[in-house]
Amino acid sequence: MCATCGCSGSGAVIQLFPAGHANHEHLSHEHGASHDHGASHDHGASHDHEGPGDADPIPATSAESAERTVLLEQKVLAKNDHLAELNRDWLRQRGVLAVNLMSSPGAGKTTLLERTARELAGKMDISVIEGGQAGVLDARRIRSAGCLVVQINTGAGCHLDAEMVAEGLRVLDPPSGSVVVIENVGNLVCPALFDLGEQARVVLASVTEGDDKPVKYPHMFRRADLVLVSKTDLLPYVDFDSRQHAADVRRSSPSALMLQVSATTGAGMQEWYDWLRRRTPAPQE
Amino acid sequence: MHELAITESVVDAVTRRLPGARITCVRLEIGALSGVVADSVRFCFDLVTEGTNLEGARLEITETAGRCHCRVCGVDFEPDGAITLCPCGSIEIKVLAGQELKIASVQVA
Numbered sequence: 599m600c601a602t603c604g605c606s607g608s609g610a611v612i613q614l615f616p617a618g619h620a621n622h623e624h625l626s627h628e629h630g631a632s633h634d635h636g637a638s639h640d641h642g643a644s645h646d647h648e649g650p651g652d653a654d655p656i657p658a659t660s661a662e663s664a665e666r667t668v669l670l671e672q673k674v675l676a677k678n679d680h681l682a683e684l685n686r687d688w689l690r691q692r693g694v695l696a697v698n699l700m701s702s703p704g705a706g707k708t709t710l711l712e713r714t715a716r717e718l719a720g721k722m723d724i725s726v727i728e729g730g731q732a733g734v735l736d737a738r739r740i741r742s743a744g745c746l747v748v749q750i751n752t753g754a755g756c757h758l759d760a761e762m763v764a765e766g767l768r769v770l771d772p773p774s775g776s777v778v779v780i781e782n783v784g785n786l787v788c789p790a791l792f793d794l795g796e797q798a799r800v801v802l803a804s805v806t807e808g809d810d811k812p813v814k815y816p817h818m819f820r821r822a823d824l825v826l827v828s829k830t831d832l833l834p835y836v837d838f839d840s841r842q843h844a845a846d847v848r849r850s851s852p853s854a855l856m857l858q859v860s861a862t863t864g865a866g867m868q869e870w871y872d873w874l875r876r877r878t879p880a881p882q883e
Numbered sequence: 884m885h886e887l888a889i890t891e892s893v894v895d896a897v898t899r900r901l902p903g904a905r906i907t908c909v910r911l912e913i914g915a916l917s918g919v920v921a922d923s924v925r926f927c928f929d930l931v932t933e934g935t936n937l938e939g940a941r942l943e944i945t946e947t948a949g950r951c952h953c954r955v956c957g958v959d960f961e962p963d964g965a966i967t968l969c970p971c972g973s974i975e976i977k978v979l980a981g982q983e984l985k986i987a988s989v990q991v992a
Binding site for chain 2: 667671849
């Protein structure tokens, strides 16, 4: 079983879908196997990724005596957090904006990205890391919209982690001045805990899910930088109290920006594009 | 069910720090605002430790309460559940404690 994501079997599988090509390239990735994070990924100097730990192994003492207590005082997610920081450094040095897009299944992440890719074609360089348990349906949809996309299948895993994203970034090789949207596994619980090294967290909340999600899943909303209320074209047909929803998001995340969008009609999409553009670094020479 | 991944990370971290040592007890600290359910970790622990140096180890979890400070009225309070809202109604709060998710210590045979 994979030590980081808990997924069973062969672990995450990564496939590249070049924009506009019919076939995709298999880059089977034995998640958990010891791939070298240093060189090709260009994470900076030659450090080794085992590190979170920063803490060296404590040698076992010889069979000298009875039980002893060893103080560790170590964060459980230290390894993931360490890898996430390496991703963040790498993105900063390269001049790439990475956004972690999270929501429950069916909130419209892929539809949002399809429209985004189509409307920003030629105006902004966007690529996508697509996370899902199985299948390549979403990657095909994004690729059809004209975007370079890498599919990461987590197997039994319920979220993406920093190690999978490092590998995804290496395969994607995003150019300076571009945007990478990481579409996380549809889930309002687990992805909230795993830092991927992104510069911003975007939570998509569709009006069809109901207005109670910020109250029921506060961890997901607490660290959001942007909350996109999606499917607003359906507001006349569903019982969704926008005012209450906004107030509840505010309680979990006082600093998050909120925007209303409809990827079907295009309403509000320009503000989302502007938000992306404001954060995208200028291409490096 | 990210507690499975969390529990895996515990086993991974302990085996890395103490390679080859037989662990008889693991002490974790899980805060009320950490987003991790202690009972779920307990549920996963035996399953995840099977076949490792931690197999058969006792799991002791200290659950720490959440503690927040209100920047508006100045009061320190314990939040109700995961929503950090001051009794005065303010959302301008600073989390002082409760986000811990760490391995405090282990017992080695």
